[in-house]
Amino acid sequence: MDSGQQIFPYTFAVTKLDRQTLHGHKSCILWFTGLSGSGKSTIANEVETILYNKGISTFILDGDHLRNGLTRGLGFSEQDREEHIRRAGEAAKLLMESGILVLATFISPSGKSREAIRKSVEKEEFIEIYVQCSLEKCEQRDPKGLYMKARKGEIREFTGISAPYDPPQNPDLVLDTEFYSPEACARQVIQLLSDYGYI
Template sequence: MESNLHWHSSFVSKTERQVLKGHKSFVIWFTGLSGSGKSTIANNLERRLYQKGITTYLLDGDNVRHGLNQDLGFNEQDRKENIRRIGEVAKLFVDSGTIVLSAFISPYRLDRDSVRKLLEDNEFIEVFVNCPIEECERRDPKDLYKKVREGEIKEFTGISAPYEAPVNPELVIKTDKDTIEECVDKITNYLLDNGYI
């Protein structure tokens, strides 16, 4: 079917927006099990970058489901659509010259790779927040693992639904071994060493 939609180019380019803001724009995509520390690390990193005068925006899985993706459930198809939409939003932010911190379980490798393909080279940094499920369940900040064990939640990533860990992420952080500060230092150093900030 032929579409009547056309992309309207802006008179201000992504590069010009980046120059105005004084830094590159890209996505830092945090992936890992529920309770691994994705949102905590992303929030602390955002504070660190803000203190350096860097423009960021945090897209958090729970927050996005309150608005943009409130019509989606947690079956495989809805999870894929959730990540597709987030990828498109993240791309718009990158085009605006903003660094996007994206904290989503995003359990499927193919979905994360699809977001990477939306962006240009070196605009997608995958951070695997690697934490053993036993530790995630011990933390259980939202009582989700408890609800799974009590049969209230049927499809839950890492227990009754799959989680496909990244094969070649740009960074792996281990929140069961390192402090929040050490994890944020590791990511900040990566950004500095690779000329992102």
């Protein structure tokens, strides 16, 4: 028997709208994508701090954190990367369904994978934020020393060096971290959320 024939999702009494009403605001997924070192996590941290002080319920999903748990055991092959992002997307969706605003920070190099997450939720519930920074600048920063290791061949299939990155074609917001500080970028995100009616 096909396993799908045994799955019957239960319809619970409390809905996403009920949970949003409880929190006092709408929920969505802010998906920060960009090269390693571009500033995704730093900006998300700034945004979450501002939202927390406004009484907005939030949660940050970070790539490195998930690899210590939910996606532990996955490597960095193209197939494993796609599965890593698929699981991250499902986790973000569940958190968003709980009525909170989710900040997801993942390199997520595949445009196809990001689009799959967008299509899995309702319109405007997935907000793609491209944290734009040149490879040269990211390498200069290299906060984790990963680019240096990749250049030496110690890390294989490293995005931007030995593995491709698909920049978003039509992101909801572009944050240029070569010219704007994390604080300035965070203010742009907050303005976008206000314009979209999330806060």
